[in-house]
Amino acid sequence: MENILECRGVSKIYTQFPALNFTNLTVKRGRIVGLLGPNGSGKTTLIKMISGILTPSSGSISINGIPVGAQTKNMVSYLPERTYLNDWMKVRDIIDFFSDFYTNFNKEKAYDMLKRLQINDGDRLKTMSKGTKEKVQLVLVMSRETDLYLLDEPIGGVDPAARDYILDTIISNYSENSTVIISTHLIYDIEKILDDIIFINQGNLFLAASTDEIREQHGKSIDAYFREVFRC
């Protein structure tokens, strides 16, 4: 199946406040896609609906042709903006947890990444700094070998070295069978690795195109083009 993600007529309305109002959107397999837009534009709303923790007010979302549900949750690896790990577990406990529930979780890969990040598997999550917890979450998400990765602001509030590591992990994790959707407002730092761009503004789909097209057509970086378009 070439289209890994299809959204049709999706909208999300919170008591008269339309957070998202789309027509249609398709994302192909084997792409690294940037979901860009100002804060509050509806990026996180869309991601939550794809990952299944928020239900659209109307329209449908399907992954590999299957509507969002328990089955698609196996095909999606979601990294939320916040830390969601419980406090009482140790790192190796949460790894066992993921390994238990997801058949496509690669334990060796996870331990390998943890070693390189110098995180001890016997550490308790409770004792970790926020930055370290975020790294653990990234490791858990990227150790799943699945179709669609949803990363919500993975590099916001992270030091430059960690940022490079994250981008490098995304590149080296690349496979023609999976797609990575990165939602961020820090366009400049990641545009080199993006294949396609989806621009959202105020809940509406503004533009969906490839990075090359935008650079060729407008003769400027995505970041510069974005600033121009969304100039306050």
Next chain:
Amino acid sequence: MLVKLMKYEFKATARMFLPMYLIILALALINRLFMELNGYSTSFRIFPENDMIQSILSILTGATMTIYILGLIAMFFISFIIFVYRFYKNLMCDEGYLMMTLPVKPSQHIWAKLHTSMIWSVATILVFILSLFILLLNGDGIQWMVQNLPFLFHNLIKGFFETELITQFHLVFFIIEFIVLLVVSNYSGIVFYYACLALGHRLSKKHKILYAIGAYLVISFVMQIVALILMMFAGIFLESIVLSPTALGHLIMIGSIILSAAEFVLFFFITHSTLSKHLNLE
């Protein structure tokens, strides 16, 4: 999947239950110690001539007994809070991002927590009974039990088989009805609280707990009114026909079971629909 979920439920909640159980059992032990110092099983008394020691001992004994009893009450109360809090924290707060993206159906999440809560309920009761044994059981008691219990039991069984077949059937059915009612009403009781939390989550963005409490009060009130109305109708209905006491008994039991089951279905549905279609994690 359900079993896996329950496994993690137990791991997460055992950290709260086991220490509590140990404390209660320790309190029972300490109380027993003081009771023995006061000569419970033996006639042993420490320094019986010394009034001051005896009065200090009495005060301490009273104090520890009070703590133990308060502890018991607290244990039941805290158990209940753990069930409800766990559901909220694990599925409706930050951890929800982890749990609700697992390849698991929302109904499985609810059942996992219900079954786990049920098992802990039974465990809490067992710990209570065990603490009583620790507190009270001594050589005399054991001796009494060994001498009399088999005899009593034997009489009970003999008595049972000596009654008419009809009575036997009724007795067995009553016991079954009682157990079923106990189980069903326990499940419906817990899922009722889940439903209140679910409604609180759905109705308000910023004051979820407040709305949950509100839902609890409103639904409790409505349930009591409904129960009253049903009883009135039942009363009227029963006056018009003549029933034997046993038939009446069965009717009441089965009626109660059906009522509890209906409540369970309603509250499970509310909880399930919130988790599957109206979840909005912040």
Next chain:
Amino acid sequence: MQWEFRDDRPIYTQLIEQIQLRIVSGMYPSGSKLPSVRDLASEASVNPNTMQKALAELERLELVYSQRTSGRFITENQQRISQIKEQLADEKTETFFLQMQQLGYSKSETIERITRSN
């Protein structure tokens, strides 16, 4: 040699240029094996698809060829490499003369400066 990219042009065209540079300068010797697409992309911090696109174009330009199971290799065709080298040299010279012209020097004045400074 560092991988350097400007923001206002597509990455893959810049990749083509920079890999060409590496080939003609001898940094990627003729006949040698290139790292995998993934490793190259990682080294340059770019999207593997983009790197793939650039390499495909280089194959079309006959600077690079691929053997199905072994990977990609720089061409052994020295003539072709020289051709590209000439092409790039011409482009650079053109650009240089244009830049000097912007400063106000004519072509002959520019050539004189070069011979003098040597």
